[in-house]
Amino acid sequence: MIVDILEWAAWIISAGLGGWMLFDALKTGREYDEEFLTTSVEGTDELFDPHASVGGAR
Amino acid sequence: MTEIESRPPQVPGPPAPPAPPREGLSLSKVLGPIHIWGLGVGIVLVGEFMGWNFAVGKGGMFGALIAAWVVGVLYTCVAMIDSEVTSTVAAAGGQYTQAKHTIGPLMAFNVGLFLVLEYTMLEAADANVMSYLATTISGQLGYHGSVNQYAFIVLAIMVLAFLNYRGVLATLSINFIITGIAFLAIVVLFFGTQGFDPTSQLHFSGLTSSESNGLPYGWLGVFAALQFGMWYYLGIEGTCQAAEECRSAARSIPLGTMTGIITLLIAAALTWFVCAGTLPWQYLGVSITPLFDTALMTGTKSLAILLAIGTILATLASANGCINDASRAWFSMGRDNYLPAWFGAIHPRYRTPFRAIIFLVPVAIAFAVLPVLLNKPELLGTIITFSILSALLMYSFMVPNMFRFRRLWPIGTLHRGYTHPFHPLPAITLGLIAAMVLFATFLGYGTVLVTLVVFYLLASVWFVVFRYRYVARGKQFTMPWPRPKGY
Amino acid sequence: MTDVNAASGVRVYQPPKQSPRGQLVDSVIILVLLMVVLFGVTYFVQSSTSATEVETRPLSELPITPTEKQQYAVAIEHGIVDLPTANQQVADNKQDSNKYPIAVGTLIITFGVIGIYLAFVYLVSFKEYREVIRERFGPPSSTASSPEADS
Incomplete structure (x- = not known):
C-alpha cells in the first residue's frame, strides 16, 4: 500500500523535476543570446594571470 | 582574457543581471578542498558498498585482495601523473584538456568520451543498485509485493540532475556530508563485527583452510579479479573535473585528492576484511550489496539499517558526483565545438553546464533500467564493465600523455605546481x-571489450569525417604555454 | 571556411558555424551511436551465465568448508539467500584451475581491433596536433617562442 503511494510519488516528482529542467533550459535559451551563454573560457584564472603563482614560465 | 577579469562576483543564489554586451559567463568559483574530497571519495566510495566483490567471484578472496593491492599501485601512478599534469592544466575538461594539449584533437575527443561514459555508466550502476536496495529493504521490512524499480531509478537520477542543474556548491556540499556518513557506516560496521578482534566474530578459517578457498581459479583467477579490483578506487581522478570551479585549484585539487585516496585505502581495507570474514566467498562473489549483507549477517538490526542507509547514501553520492563530472566533460567538448556548441553553454543564473546535464539524463536512465528491463541483475556487471573499460582506456592514454608532457615541455620550461619523482617509472x-587489467577484462567480458572499442572507433571516424570541420584549430590550445619542443 | 592570413603569415582555418539544425542532428547521431552499439549489444548478446539446473541439497551435503556451511546457515536464517540459490552459487563457484580458457583466435581478434583503434587515433591526432601548433604558434622556426601567451 505504502509502496504504491511511494511509487506514484516518485513518478510525479520525477516528472515535475524533469519538466522544470526542460522548461527552464528552453526559457534560458530564449531569454539570453546564444553568444552570451557560450562565452566561457577554458582554464582557471590562476593559470592565465601572469602575477599568480601558477603561470607559464619561460 | 578581459572577459575573465571583468566577471562579476559569483554567488549561486541570486539571479545574474541581464547580460551587458561584453561580459563573459563562467562556472562558479566556489569550491574548497572538502568539496573536492566529497566529489572524489563520493564517486568512488560506492565501490566498497557494491561492485568490488565481483572480484571475489572472479578470483576468490585472495584474488580480490591481491587485486586491491595491484590496482592500488595503478591508481598511485594515476594520482602522481594527474597531479603533475593537472597542476599545470587546470580546466573543467580534466584529462580531455590534457589530451588536447599533449596528443592531439582526436585523442582529446576520445578521452572526453571515455570520461563521459566512465561516469555515466557508473551513475547508471548506482541508480540500479539503489533501486535494487529499495526492493531488498522493503522485503526486509515485511513487504512482499513487487516494487516498481523503474520509478526509483528515474527518481534518483532526476533529483540528482536537478541538484546539479541548480548549482555546484550545494551539490558538492551535500556530497561531502552524505559521503562522510557512508564512510562512517563502514567504520561502525568494522567495530560492530568486532573487527579489531579477528577471532571473535569474523571467521577466516574458511579462507585459509585450503588453497581452493583462497585462490579457487589459480593465478589466472587473480588476473581476472584485477578488473573488478578497479572498483575500489575508480573515479578518484574525477577530482580534476572540478578544477575550474575551485576558489584555488592549485591548493584544493591536490589536498582533496590526496586525502581522498587515503580515505579510500582505509575503506577498501576495512571492507575486504569484514566481508571476507563474514560471508562465504561463493555468495560474496555475486552479492549486489556486500556490506549491507555483512551487516545483516550480524543479526543486529540497527547495524543493518545503518549500512542500508550507508549504501543508499553512497550510491547517491556517487551518482551525484558522476553527473557533475560527466557533464563537465561533455560541456568542455561542446565549448571547443567537438560536440555541438550548444552544449558549451553555462546557465546565466546557476552557473552550471545545464544543457550537458540534461542531455546525459536519458542515457543514464536507459542503462540503469536495462538490467531490470531484461530481468537479469547480473547485467549490472556489464554496465560496470563499460565504466571500467572507459576508465582503463583513459589510463592507458596517460602513459604517452606523461611522456610527451615531459618531452614537449621539459622541466624548467613550464611552471609546474607539482613534479612527480622517478619520472618514467x-x-x-x-x-x-x-x-594486465585489459587482459583481465578480455577473460571475463571479451564481447563487451570489443563492443566498446568498436563504439569508440566508430565515434572517432564520425569525429574525423563529420565533426572536426567545426573546430577552430589554433584556438583549442588554450594554455598560456611556450611552443612545444620539436614542433 | 575561408582561409585568411594572420599577422604571423599562417593560414588560419575558419570553421563554419553550425546551424541549430545541424547541432540537433549531431546530438542525435552521437546519442543513437551510443544507444545502438552499447545498449543494442547488451540487449542482444546477454551474458550467458550457467543455466544448468542444480539439484537442491541440504547445506551439510554441499562441498564447502564447515565455516562456509555455518556462514550460509546464518545467511539463510537472516533471509539473505535461500537454499536453492546457495546450491546454485556453490555449483557455479567450484574450484577449477581451468575456469578461464584462452581462445587464441578471439584474443588475436580482440587485440587486433584495439590495435587498429589505437593506431588510428594516435596517427590522426599527431597529424591534427601539428596543424594546431602551427596555427597557434606560427610556422616552425628555430626559436621557440609563444605569441600573446603572456600578454
Whole structure:
C-alpha cells in the first residue's frame, strides 16, 4: 500500500523535476543570446594571470 | 582574457543581471578542498558498498585482495601523473584538456568520451543498485509485493540532475556530508563485527583452510579479479573535473585528492576484511550489496539499517558526483565545438553546464533500467564493465600523455605546481598494469571489450569525417604555454 | 571556411558555424551511436551465465568448508539467500584451475581491433596536433617562442 503511494510519488516528482529542467533550459535559451551563454573560457584564472603563482614560465 | 577579469562576483543564489554586451559567463568559483574530497571519495566510495566483490567471484578472496593491492599501485601512478599534469592544466575538461594539449584533437575527443561514459555508466550502476536496495529493504521490512524499480531509478537520477542543474556548491556540499556518513557506516560496521578482534566474530578459517578457498581459479583467477579490483578506487581522478570551479585549484585539487585516496585505502581495507570474514566467498562473489549483507549477517538490526542507509547514501553520492563530472566533460567538448556548441553553454543564473546535464539524463536512465528491463541483475556487471573499460582506456592514454608532457615541455620550461619523482617509472608501471587489467577484462567480458572499442572507433571516424570541420584549430590550445619542443 | 592570413603569415582555418539544425542532428547521431552499439549489444548478446539446473541439497551435503556451511546457515536464517540459490552459487563457484580458457583466435581478434583503434587515433591526432601548433604558434622556426601567451 505504502509502496504504491511511494511509487506514484516518485513518478510525479520525477516528472515535475524533469519538466522544470526542460522548461527552464528552453526559457534560458530564449531569454539570453546564444553568444552570451557560450562565452566561457577554458582554464582557471590562476593559470592565465601572469602575477599568480601558477603561470607559464619561460 | 578581459572577459575573465571583468566577471562579476559569483554567488549561486541570486539571479545574474541581464547580460551587458561584453561580459563573459563562467562556472562558479566556489569550491574548497572538502568539496573536492566529497566529489572524489563520493564517486568512488560506492565501490566498497557494491561492485568490488565481483572480484571475489572472479578470483576468490585472495584474488580480490591481491587485486586491491595491484590496482592500488595503478591508481598511485594515476594520482602522481594527474597531479603533475593537472597542476599545470587546470580546466573543467580534466584529462580531455590534457589530451588536447599533449596528443592531439582526436585523442582529446576520445578521452572526453571515455570520461563521459566512465561516469555515466557508473551513475547508471548506482541508480540500479539503489533501486535494487529499495526492493531488498522493503522485503526486509515485511513487504512482499513487487516494487516498481523503474520509478526509483528515474527518481534518483532526476533529483540528482536537478541538484546539479541548480548549482555546484550545494551539490558538492551535500556530497561531502552524505559521503562522510557512508564512510562512517563502514567504520561502525568494522567495530560492530568486532573487527579489531579477528577471532571473535569474523571467521577466516574458511579462507585459509585450503588453497581452493583462497585462490579457487589459480593465478589466472587473480588476473581476472584485477578488473573488478578497479572498483575500489575508480573515479578518484574525477577530482580534476572540478578544477575550474575551485576558489584555488592549485591548493584544493591536490589536498582533496590526496586525502581522498587515503580515505579510500582505509575503506577498501576495512571492507575486504569484514566481508571476507563474514560471508562465504561463493555468495560474496555475486552479492549486489556486500556490506549491507555483512551487516545483516550480524543479526543486529540497527547495524543493518545503518549500512542500508550507508549504501543508499553512497550510491547517491556517487551518482551525484558522476553527473557533475560527466557533464563537465561533455560541456568542455561542446565549448571547443567537438560536440555541438550548444552544449558549451553555462546557465546565466546557476552557473552550471545545464544543457550537458540534461542531455546525459536519458542515457543514464536507459542503462540503469536495462538490467531490470531484461530481468537479469547480473547485467549490472556489464554496465560496470563499460565504466571500467572507459576508465582503463583513459589510463592507458596517460602513459604517452606523461611522456610527451615531459618531452614537449621539459622541466624548467613550464611552471609546474607539482613534479612527480622517478619520472618514467610511474608511467611505465601504469602502462603495464593497465595492459594486465585489459587482459583481465578480455577473460571475463571479451564481447563487451570489443563492443566498446568498436563504439569508440566508430565515434572517432564520425569525429574525423563529420565533426572536426567545426573546430577552430589554433584556438583549442588554450594554455598560456611556450611552443612545444620539436614542433 | 575561408582561409585568411594572420599577422604571423599562417593560414588560419575558419570553421563554419553550425546551424541549430545541424547541432540537433549531431546530438542525435552521437546519442543513437551510443544507444545502438552499447545498449543494442547488451540487449542482444546477454551474458550467458550457467543455466544448468542444480539439484537442491541440504547445506551439510554441499562441498564447502564447515565455516562456509555455518556462514550460509546464518545467511539463510537472516533471509539473505535461500537454499536453492546457495546450491546454485556453490555449483557455479567450484574450484577449477581451468575456469578461464584462452581462445587464441578471439584474443588475436580482440587485440587486433584495439590495435587498429589505437593506431588510428594516435596517427590522426599527431597529424591534427601539428596543424594546431602551427596555427597557434606560427610556422616552425628555430626559436621557440609563444605569441600573446603572456600578454
